[in-house]
Amino acid sequence: QVQLVESGGGLVQAGGSLGLSCAASGRAFSSIAVAWFRQGPGKEREFVATISRGGRNTNYADSVKGRFTISRDNAKNTVYLQMDSLKPEDTAVYYCAATLVSGNSNPGSWGYWGQGTRITVSS
Numbered sequence: 001q002v003q004l005v006e007s008g009g010g011l012v013q014a015g016g017s018l019g020l021s022c023a024a025s026g027r028a029f030s031s032i033a034v035a036w037f038r039q040g041p042g043k044e045r046e047f048v049a050t051i052s053r054g055g056r057n058t059n060y061a062d063s064v065k066g067r068f069t070i071s072r073d074n075a076k077n078t079v080y081l082q083m084d085s086l087k088p089e090d091t092a093v094y095y096c097a098a099t100l101v102s103g104n105s106n107p108g109s110w111g112y113w114g115q116g117t118r119i120t121v122s123s
Contacts, residue, residue: 001021001024001026001027001107001112002024002025002026002032002057002098002100002111002112003024003025003026003112004019004022004023004024004096004097004098004112004113005022005023005096005114005115006020006022006095006113006114006115006116007020007021007022007023007117008020008021008094008095008117009117009119010118010119010120011119011120011121011122012086012119012120012122013086013089013121013122014086014087014088014121014122015034015085015086015120016019016084016086017082017083017084017085017086018119019080019081019082019083020036020080020081020094020096020117020119021078021079021080022034022036022078022079022080022114023076023077023078024077024078024079024096024098024106025045025077027076027100029072029074029077030053030054030074031053031100032053032098032099032100032112033050033051033052033053033098033099033102034050034051034079034096034097035048035049035050035051035096035097035098035099035103035110036048036049036050036070036071036081036094036095036096036097037078037094037095037097037107037110038090038092038093038095038099038119039092039093039095039116040089040092041058041091041092043092045079045095046061046104047061047104047106047107048061048064048068048081049061049064049068049070049081050070050103051071051072051079052086053118054074055071055072056073058063058070059093061105063089064083064090065085067084067085067086068081068082068083068084069082069084069116070082076096079089079096079112081094083119086121087121088121088122088123089121090119090121091119091120091121092118092119093117093118094116094117095112095113095114095116095117095118095119096114096120097110097112097114098110098112098113099111099112100102
C-alpha cells in the first residue's frame with residue numbers, strides 16, 4: 001500500500017506561481033513512480049506530469065510544458081509540482097498518483113491516489 005497526501009493548493013492570480021507537494025508513505029519511496037493529474041470543473045481527469053523513480057526522467061502534458069516542473073526528493077519521500085505562469089484554465093483539483101510498476105497518461109494505470117488539492121487561478 002502507498003499513502004499519498006497532497007498540499008499547497010490555493011487561490012492565485014493568472015500569471016502567478018504555486019507549488020504543490022505530495023508526501024508518500026507505506027513503501028520505499030524510491031520504488032514508486034509518481035505523477036500529477038488534474039480534474040477541472042466538468043472535465044475528466046487528465047495527465048499533468050510524471051517523474052521516474054530516480055527522478056531522472058520526466059514527462060509533461062503539452063498544456064503545461066515549459067510552465068510546470070515536477071521533481072522529487074527521495075530522502076523526504078516527497079514529490080513536488082512547481083507551477084509558473086498559471087492560467088485560468090489550470091483551475092482544477094490536482095491529484096498525486098503512484099504506481100509500483102509503470103504508469104502512463106491514462107489515470108487507470110496508476111494504482112494509488114491522494115485526496116487532491118484545489119487550485120483556483122483567477123483572471
